[in-house]
Amino acid sequence: MSAFDIAVTMVDVNQGLSYTVSDKIKIINDALFNPADGLPAVSLSVGVAFTDRENPGQSIFKDADQALYQVKQKGRHGCGFY
Secondary structure (H helix, E strand, O other): OOOOOOOOOOOOOOHHHHHHHHHHHHHHHHHHHOOOOOOOOOOOEEEEOOOOOOOOOOOHHHHHHHHHHHHHHOOOOEEEEO
């Protein structure tokens, strides 16, 4: 199985909108994991770090990567927040 790392930068999004991010990732994962067009099932694992996060680490990218690693340790197919 192949894996790709992608960084997405969103403006005007803060921790107060984490539920929106989580809900959207769940909807996307449901569609990807249950394809109706004969394509193989895949899943999306996401690590998120907001600029307004408490106790930031070294960088926002490293913090998001740490959150992603936690999702992968739990079996993938989800969204984690730093």
